[in-house]
Amino acid sequence: MTDSLRILVTGAAGLVGAEVTARLAAAGHRVTALVHRNPALVRNDGTPLETGAVTCLSGDVTKPRLGLPEATYRELAAGGLDRIVHCAAITDFGLPDEIYQAVNVDGTAHVIELARAGGIPLVHVGTAYVCGERDGSIAETELDEGQRLANAYEDSKFRAETLVHKAQGDGVRAAIVRPSIVVGDERTGVVRDYKNIYVVLRLTTEGRVRSLPGQYEARLDLVPVDYVADVITEVTHRFEEAAGRTFHAVGAPLTLRDFSDVLAEYPPFQVPRFVPATSFDVARLPRRERSYHERVITLYESYFRRRMSFDDAHTAGFTTRRAPGNAQDFLRVLIDHCLESGYLGRSPADVTEAPDRPDAPGPGATSAGNGAGPAGSVRNGAGR
Ligand SMILES: NC(=O)c1ccc[n+]([C@@H]2O[C@H](COP(=O)([O-])OP(=O)(O)OC[C@H]3O[C@@H](n4cnc5c(N)ncnc54)[C@H](OP(=O)(O)O)[C@@H]3O)[C@@H](O)[C@H]2O)c1
Incomplete structure (x- = not known):
């Protein structure tokens, strides 16, 4: 097992963040979970993370010092961390542009500031869709190819990743993991949040x-959440090999x-x-x-x-874990x-x-179950 590291995970209560936090804590690392409005660390299968395994800090990446008390921030920046894993983001679509700017772009800038202040290795979670509307094979080494970004979310993630690259040029050590569309567990299909x-x-x-x-x-x-969390966790563990590189965490x-x-x-x-x-x-x-x-x-x-199609040569060469084929x-x-x-x-x-339902999914909605029982899980014809 690797030495125990002190790791800050932003967006730790999110779909990906909670799975990453659980894996890092289970590996014996001392994890500090930055939580925002929702303080509950719940895994994708609904299991709460064991209390005691993780220290929770309430913060806000849109604010300077991540919204933390000055003393706490100073302690983290002054040798209190071995890694930052930056998962916090607004992932819903259809929100006002300034929200993506504040959370995804300015939030990343604030996380980079902490990484720079403390000389802390940063694992930034981006998205494979920073490729925008480009067609063809998308390499992990590519970012700005003059592409058209499809929406404010993609645009903000593109600009956040650009900030990370710029910071790397200024001496911040970083690795980037880019998931595609994160969905349920590879084997069970279980997903905590029915979104997008x-x-x-x-x-x-x-x-x-x-x-x-x-x-x-x-x-x-479509990529399973457990695979994405495994890749981010491995990049965090083996940061010295991952530094300066970008990894697509994608499916077939x-x-x-x-x-x-x-x-x-x-x-x-x-x-x-x-x-x-x-x-x-x-x-x-x-x-x-x-x-x-x-x-x-x-x-x-x-x-x-x-x-x-996303070329994941870096990821395939880095980890033995494979996404569903x-x-x-x-x-x-x-x-x-x-x-x-x-x-x-x-x-x-x-x-x-049925009349129009009040819970009909709207932009960015996290739709709960519809109350109706399953109408059948038997498929027509073809087997798997
Ligand atoms: N889900 C996908 O399909 C997908 C695909 C590609 C890439 N990604 C990337 O993967 C990362 C994780 O995504 P996810 O699916 O886990 O998203 P998620 O479930 O929406 O979680 C995002 C987390 O960010 C936190 N957050 C939002 N605003 C914040 C703020 N101002 N300060 C601090 N924390 C804040 C949220 O906390 P509150 O809810 O408490 O505000 C939440 O815990 C993101 O960087 C995302 O862009 C996701």
């Missing part, structure tokens, strides 16, 4: 959204055709139709579908036309769990008769 792609999955399979602008050749990249790309084929295996599901953007006309959608489109689908639309099988695991948990599976008849 899950909201789209529910709206489409329930038949609320029947057509979307997109191309069947476009690719989604899944075309929208493969995605649709898997959905079609499930009897309760409506399978959405992807229509080329040039012939997609929002105005012709039924009133309720138009409303879902305008409130939710527009936030994710660009992910249905991208044809990128078969994206369709992994999608089945995710869907089976959604059905078992009741998040998915309302029959189209229920949906047609």
Whole structure:
């Protein structure tokens, strides 16, 4: 086992942060968890982290000194830490630009300041989607290729990563891990927070959204949260080998055709139709579908036309841990769990008769289960 390190994890109560915190604490490190509004450290499977394993500090990365009392900050900066793992971010879509600026960009600047002040190695968690709307193979060595960023979240993560690179040039030692779209556990499909792609999955399979602008050749990249946490943890442990490098923590790309084929295996599901953007006309959608489109689908639309694939040569050469190789099988695991948990599976008849629900997912919504029991977890035809 590695020597016990003193590690600050920002965003420690988040989906990824809690899994990283749990792994580092289990490895015997002394972990300080920076928490914000939600102080509960709960693992992806719902298990609370053992009290005593981790010290919690309440802070806010948007503030100077991470919002910590001066004495606490001074202590951390004056030799109190061996690593910082920066997971804190705003990950919901559709929020005002200034929120992404404050948390994702200024927050990263404040974390870099601490790293610089204390000479502390920094593991920055970015996103593979800093590639924006580029197509083709995306290398871990690439950042600014003149790409168009699809939304304020991507733009802020791009600028945050640019700050990390600049700080590296000024002597801050850093490594970057870039996950793609983080979803449930590789084996069980369990996920703590049904956000982002899950909201789209529910709206489409329930038949609320029947057509979307997109191309069947476009690719989604879904990566299990446990794999992402394993990569971040290993980069943190083996920082001396990882320093100065960027690691894609990504899955196998899944075309929208493969995605649709898997959905079609499930009897309760409506399978959405992807229509080329040039012939997609929002105005012709039924009133309720138009409303879902305008409130939710527009936030994710660009992910249905991208044809990128993430090269993860650095990660593959660094760790023996491998992400799921078969994206369709992994999608089945995710869907089976959604059905078992009741998040998915309302029959189209229920949906047609139901009035607009007050909990209908909106921008950035973390949708809870819909209360209806699973409508079945048996797929049509094809086995895994
Ligand atoms: N989830 C994904 O699909 C995905 C994909 C690629 C990359 N990533 C990156 O992975 C990292 C972790 O993401 P995640 O999925 O774990 O996100 P998450 O579940 O939304 O967690 C984000 C954490 O950041 C904290 N935070 C927000 N504002 C803060 C502030 N002002 N000060 C301190 N902490 C603050 C949140 O605390 P409160 O809730 O208490 O405010 C939360 O614990 C992020 O850098 C994200 O950009 C995520």
